[in-house]
Amino acid sequence: ITFTRASTGTYVNSDGVLQSATTNEARFDHNPTTGESLGLLVEEERTNLITTSEALANITGGSITNNTTTAPDELVTADTLIEDTSTGSHSVNTASIIWAGNTAYTFTFFLKANTRSQATITLGTSSNWVNSQRNATFDLSTGTVIVTAGSSVTASIEPFLNGWYRCRLTATTIAAPVPSTVQTQMYVSGSASYTGNGTSGLFFWGAQLEAGAFPTSYIPTTTATATRAADVASITGTAFSSFYNQTQGTVFADAKVTTVAPATSLTSVFALSDGTTSNRITVYKRANADTSTRLDVSTSGSSVAFINAGTFSVSNLIAASYRVDDFAISLNGLTPGTDTLGTVPTVSRLNVGGYADSTFPLNGTIKRLTYWPVRLADPTLQAITQP
Numbered sequence: 001i002t003f004t005r006a007s008t009g010t011y012v013n014s015d016g017v018l019q020s021a022t023t024n025e026a027r028f029d030h031n032p033t034t035g036e037s038l039g040l041l042v043e044e045e046r047t048n049l050i051t052t053s054e055a056l057a058n059i060t061g062g063s064i065t066n067n068t069t070t071a072p073d074e075l076v077t078a079d080t081l082i083e084d085t086s087t088g089s090h091s092v093n094t095a096s097i098i099w100a101g102n103t104a105y106t107f108t109f110f111l112k113a114n115t116r117s118q119a120t121i122t123l124g125t126s127s128n129w130v131n132s133q134r135n136a137t138f139d140l141s142t143g144t145v146i147v148t149a150g151s152s153v154t155a156s157i158e159p160f161l162n163g164w165y166r167c168r169l170t171a172t173t174i175a176a177p178v179p180s181t182v183q184t185q186m187y188v189s190g191s192a193s194y195t196g197n198g199t200s201g202l203f204f205w206g207a208q209l210e211a212g213a214f215p216t217s218y219i220p221t222t223t224a225t226a227t228r229a230a231d232v233a234s235i236t237g238t239a240f241s242s243f244y245n246q247t248q249g250t251v252f253a254d255a256k257v258t259t260v261a262p263a264t265s266l267t268s269v270f271a272l273s274d275g276t277t278s279n280r281i282t283v284y285k286r287a288n289a290d291t292s293t294r295l296d297v298s299t300s301g302s303s304v305a306f307i308n309a310g311t312f313s314v315s316n317l318i319a320a321s322y323r324v325d326d327f328a329i330s331l332n333g334l335t336p337g338t339d340t341l342g343t344v345p346t347v348s349r350l351n352v353g354g355y356a357d358s359t360f361p362l363n364g365t366i367k368r369l370t371y372w373p374v375r376l377a378d379p380t381l382q383a384i385t386q387p
Contacts, residue, residue, distance in 0.1 A: 006229035039367035042353030048219035049209040061090040078205035083196030091185040099177040104213040112203040113140035118187040124180030214259040233352040245373035248323035257364030266360040273356035279345035280356035285312035295329035304342030317385040323375040330381035
């Protein structure tokens with residue numbers, strides 16, 4: 001596989017440690033607590049809008065002690081937020097953010113319990129957000145989201161090693177939001193406003209704010225915003241022609257995504273193509289609120305097959321077959337959808353986690369990708385995709 005990414009990136013290694021990958025280095029991601037291999041990580045371009053992701057210094061009702069404990073990357077760079085004795089909020093805050101209108105934002109923050117074990121993340125002022133909803137509360141001892149501010153926000157918590165959690169909050173701005181900060185407040189006895197004792201606190205590290213409806217891998221920053229370029233993985237040239245059968249074949253993929261939240265672009269699993277969209281055999285989740293999984297085939301720019309395999313989910317086992325007048329796809333053990341009319345396009349590459357022209361990345365992981373140079377029978381397609 002040829003892999004390109006015009007920037008560094010991060011992933012979780014087999015020891016559960018957050019690790020950096022150099023430019024054009026493939027990232028093979030793992031479950032941070034079990035070490036399970038998740039496969040090749042393929043993501044779209046994203047920018048961390050927090051300029052000092054590991055050195056937040058804007059504090060309300062407290063103080064910071066720097067470099068007090070080991071962070072998720074195994075370096076002693078995580079800080080401690082310590083409350084003072086005032087009554088009110090005790091928080092660590094970002095610098096002021098200039099928000100775009102009618103835009104989904106996702107904020108993630110690595111938090112760990114110390115003498116305080118609950119925290120509320122609040123995205124700026126309530127007037128900036130759809131239905132004024134923009135906060136959630138997390139329990140860092142149980143690893144749960146305990147309070148969310150209604151249906152207009154999405155919150156989740158992901159465990160990492162050594163008691164760390166990556167806490168996530170997503171919300172959408174109104175048409176004309178004003179600049180404001182993101183606050184992470186300690187939460188005590190059901191409230192983010194209380195009288196501090198001057199000594200209690202929690203650990204924090206790795207703040208990230210992205211324009212997008214779901215989180216992506218961590219992008220560290222030091223003095224300015226930073227962008228992680230899109231991942232592109234493909235098999236071309238003789239590496240492709242040595243195994244590909246133009247007459248008939250089957251592709252199987254074990255793919256997982258962070259979320260199936262509506263997206264304005266496709267979520268591509270794989271594509272056989274000539275590098276354009278005119279000749280392609282593609283499998284993807286459709287855009288926006290449509291969560292159907294499609295086998296989409298075009299020959300010389302004309303649609304040949306467009307088959308609905310069923311509802312795309314976080315974890316997907318997919319098998320798609322092609323042969324002249326004989327196309328089929330099965331998803332997660334469902335009865336294959338078929339199309340019995342159409343020619344097979346001439347292709348020269350296999351894009352992994354990408355579309356026919358290498359756009360619309362998966363935003364997830366490919367654990368397994370298998371090719372057979374035959375059109376497997378429908379019962380076989382259904383059997384090999386059983387969860």
